[in-house]
Amino acid sequence: MAARKAKKLMQGNESCFEGAIYAGCRFYAGYPITPSTEIAEGLSRRLPQIGGKFIQMEDEIASIAAVVGASLAGLKSMTATSGPGFSLKQEGLGYACMAEVPCVIVNVMRGGPSTGYPTGPSQSDVMQAKWGTHGDHPVVALTPAYVQEIFSETVRAFNIAEKYRTPVIILYDEIVGHMREPIIIPEPGELEVIDREKPTCPPEDYLPYDRRLEVPPLAAFGEGYRFHVTGLNHKDDGFPTNDSKTIEEGVKRLIRKIDNNRESIWKNDGYYLDDAEVVVFAYGSTARSARRSVRMAREKGIKAGLFRPLTIWPFPDKALKEAVKKARGVIVPEMNLGQIVLEVERNCPGMAVTGIHRVDGEPINPKQILDAIEKYR
Amino acid sequence: MEDRYELRFSGSGGQGMILAGIIMAEAASIFDTKIAAQSQSYGPESRGGASKAEVIISNEPIDYPKATAIDCMLALTQEACTKYHSDIKKGGILLVDSDEVKDVPQGDFKVYRFPITETARAALGKTIVANILALGMITGLTGIVTASAMEEAVLSRVPKAFQDMNRKALQIGFEKARELVARS
Known part of the structure; x- marks a missing residue:
């Protein structure tokens, strides 16, 4: 055995x-x-x-x-x-x-x-x-x-x-x-573990910020590759630059390397989303509360669903738009006075978006969210 | 069908309420065959102040990890009892330390009174095992975990040198629960 x-x-x-x-x-x-x-x-x-x-x-x-x-x-x-x-x-x-x-x-x-x-x-x-x-x-x-x-x-x-x-x-x-x-605890090898790519070129050819690449390989200090690191906008070799074209291309590459790979960085979880007429968008412990509310709502015959992002940034706009296709409204519970709700509003134009907010050090409980869901009965 | 059971352990910071919650969760999810989630709430002080731990036990994955309709609550101090009893559900159980909790709340729930801390001191010379004695009582009163799972959970959490004392505290708890039930 x-x-x-x-x-x-x-x-x-x-x-x-x-x-x-x-x-x-x-x-x-x-x-x-x-x-x-x-x-x-x-x-x-x-x-x-x-x-x-x-x-x-x-x-x-x-x-x-x-x-x-x-x-x-x-x-x-x-x-x-x-x-x-x-x-x-x-x-x-x-x-x-x-x-x-x-x-x-x-x-x-x-x-x-x-x-x-x-x-x-x-x-x-x-x-x-x-x-x-x-x-x-x-x-x-x-x-x-x-x-x-x-x-x-x-x-x-x-x-x-x-x-x-x-x-x-x-x-x-x-x-x-x-x-x-x-x-x-998963066994070694059960979950994928990725290591950074290291340069294979001769040290004198190494460009740590090579703009021709989406993600240039990163050498470890002490392994023979000497390079410069700075918080200033820099050239491909890492040294500061005042050249406007290099500055612009460098900043845009930073943004692009995440933007172009959003699909592989995004991860969401859904619960009863297929026919949801009211979608709860929630993350962290609030999403656990929301899951219970959705379940309670379904028992009452209300078509509620939960959209739970595991990647909150970059914001999962594409999947959210898909999830709310049949919805009449979106509810966003969060333990703050209204943050990600703004991003949800921005991505669900014309739809009723309701925030549930709490900053008293207590969690948002399932009943609070259910009350908001019941307005869609 | 969901079979959600909610417990709250409350007392003063330093009385081992969070440990009691951890042991209950381990008894249910590691040594029995259920699923459990344990959470806690405490103030910034490490001693004193009202402290509580909650355990949800279910036969399926647990969504909301906090108690909202409590099946069984333990209160070792008046402050904790007054502050935290309002979520006990109809037909639920409240177990109080009768030396500490004089103003016992009234409601649609069953109250058991017992001098938990004093019994631990008198029988074992240590008030520190009051939480384990209480776990024995709760196991007996609720049957939510088996006595053997509770014993394994307690013994896996305490150092060898203190196992006898904790085993005794647990046994006293089991017995006292039987007596309380027989009397009521």
Whole structure:
């Protein structure tokens, strides 16, 4: 008899760091903050066991800088934080976008602004994930909702980061981060793990920002390829430039490398969408609440459905438009005062879009969403 | 057919309510054959303040992980009882520590009173196992997990040196639950 794989009761944050290790993460730098601390705590124990490095830095700015440095030295790297820490990391995040450094940043959201409400759930950093750092830049953000899913989405985050040489944000709330569910850790090889492409040309021919390529290969420092890295607009060799054509082409390539590959980065989950007359668009723990509401609505004979994005940025406009084809309205519950609802409105012109918002540190419960659905009876 | 069962463990920060929730979830989903989701809510302080853990047990994947219609609630302090009892459903169970909870809420639910913390202290010399004793009582009162699954879950969570004490606490809980049910 084949051995049954061990099922373990695991916390969302634990699932995250185990997923990171599975994906090949071997460097973590961070500054602990509730409700993300268990990720740092877990990796401080796990990374040294497998030859990885863990550093608790003096603050969040230094943490993201260390992560960028370690990634350029060839290690898959990550950091984790929450609201105020995510604010501090924005400059480094922009640098990683510009310098095209693969890395993963986990933001377990908490209430804000400022230090806000550390132990309560929130989804108020969704727009910050997209626009928190300045300048036109590509953003990939994933929004898992289940403990098992945090594991697989963390692996996917590293894969996207490595494949497209870009930072990837994992965005979830305190409920998902702190809750425990039984999960099964996949065997090695069961989930795809992608490593960055390295140059094969002679070092003197290497162009780390070659505009002719969608994603130029990335050499690791210390392996014989000498190159320059900067946050300034740069030429193909990495050195700063004032040439307007080079600047424009460089920025556009950054955007294009994600834009052209949206289909492979997007991931959604649907529940009763086929004939849905009212679609609930929800992510993270709010989507679990919404799933229950949809089920309750169906029991009452109301044709409700759930659209749940696992990739929130780039925004899943194409799939959403498809999902609302037969709908009379869209309901968007989120634990903020109205963020992703704006994006939904923009993509569902002429349709009634209703937001359900909550910022009191309590989750949006199924009854609240069901009340809004029942208006479509 | 969905078979959703909701439990809430409440008390003061430091009384082991979150651990009680974890053990209940493990008993159900690892040592029994059900599915469980455990969540928690606590203030910024590490001791004191009202603290609660919730466990949803079902025979199918769990969507909303928080309690909304509670089948069984434990309250070890008055503050927690007053703050958290309102979600107990009709026909549900409320188990209170009778030394702490004097103002017992009235409602369409069954109340069991028992000096949980004091019994742990008197029988085992440690109030720290009050949460395990309570788990034994809840197992007995609800039957939501088997006694053997609960025992395995408790023993897998405590260090070897403390296994006897925790096993005893659990046994006392099982017995007291039987007595309470017989009396009511």
